[in-house]
Amino acid sequence: MMTNDRLPHFVIIGAVKGATTWIHNQLQDNPAIYLPAPEPHFFSQDHHLGLDHYRRFFDGARPDQMLGEKSADYLAHPDAAERLAVALPKARLVVQVRNPVDRAYSDYKMLFRRGTVTRGPEHYLDGRPSGQPRFLEDGLYAKHLRRWLDHFNAEQIKVILFEDVKAAPEATVAIVSDHIGAPCHYSTQVGSDPRNDSSERFLPLPVRTALAPLKEAVRPLRGHAVFERVRGVFARQIAYPPLPPELRQRMVDYYARDIADLENLIGRDLGHWKQDHQLAA
Template identity: 25%
Template sequence: MAKVGFIGIGAQKAATTWLHHVLAEHPEVVTSETKELNFFTANYDRGYTWYESCFDDNSEGRIRGECSPTYFFSRDAAQRARAYNKDLKLICILRDPIERAFSNHMHEIRKGHIDPATSFETAWAQNPAYALQSHYKANLESWLAHFDRDALLLLFSEDISADPRGTYDKVCDHLGVAAEANPVSLGARHHESITYRMPGVQKTLRYGGDTIRSLGMPGLVSSLKELPGLKQALSMNRQHLKTKVAPPMPETRRRLASQFMPDMEYVAQQAGRDVLPWPTWRDVFADRSESQG
């Protein structure tokens, strides 16, 4: 069986689920049924045979891959991935580091790992992963120590929101496959920071949607969501956590912006961009302009 040819390495809360779904639709791509295999982190002891068994056997002539955000900040994953396949193609999606950390915070609340009343500042002090996953420079350097820069496609979740078609075309070009005309999942949003008034209902609906997608019918899921009665029921059951969880305080944002500045400058250098599509980037340069003025 051919080796896995690409992996989405993260970052967490930066649209890797979008990447998984749009590639799962592509006829020249085979993705794992489970999005996050976490092979090069939590499941490495299962071996290559297990890893490759997670993909359809009937994949001759197609590139196989999976997306696991835990790879991005792991200090073992890059070396393990290189040992498995030195020709792996990597896709990394980054997001404004403070917004990513806050989304991480809401994710932990949504999962029930921390109390909803816990402030971002308190959670930040208690959970070092918030910072670790937003320190992009160290994480990217870890991967680039084992893979050539050409192996890595660096994307931004903000660009996916603004131009999903253009970003999708870049992904296909990186993987060496033809871009599909109209992927059903192209404009979809996944894993937003949402809670539910009736979690059991949502869990049942999500299981049904995942089952339909696994049968190769993602378009049916989209159509069902637009049915008038179901669409209204889904809307009434949703509560966005941003309406319930306090954002980082202004002084926290200023402190973190300074902390993440080396990471942002490194990302801009690696992406070949003078400006990043991040509010924190704009804020830092606005502050610099004011201090210089």
């Protein structure tokens, strides 16, 4: 198969655990757009492999389709903005963010169910140095967005909120579609709500670890009645260590200055993020 010599017109750059999978799936359902299913992570993790490696992610696109990709770790990566600007200086960028406290706790829960972290959230989220600085650092959206604004014009970047998706999913798709210059296509099949992985049922960690090499092979079976019935026999909802109220308040304080900076950058009132209350994680 010949390698596609085109490069993406737009990129969804993050944030991790900001429900970017939902907007990716909405755009992927648009016949006018081609997005690869896996996140390329080219401008963050695999830049050393070269542009020919990156182009292979788009081999399946038709000539008439607009190319895009989503790699949620780009926003917080220290080198991704400069690298992407060199390769795609005209790219339209989409940033989707959520309450940084909820994002950090959701990120913690993802690594907890993977077995990467095993201690309670107070060990990682209280502001002291830990083995997982990404939990707190990735939620400093204004800090990261300013780095992207050093390399791209503000009009190239569209920032949407998790709350936008919850309150007006169809309108959010229309806003993003207009930003990237694609015809609007809203999929009711994808759904109106962003996916909440932490509420799902999972196989026990040792079973998931043993089956990890088969993940791609069984992916096409997901959703089939027999497969899901067998999986349901063994899957269980994970009991995550809770986020204590006093720790949540410390996190609210930790992010207060960055949230105020983000409000100025994007012209949105984010006062609801500054309140000490528990949102869906």
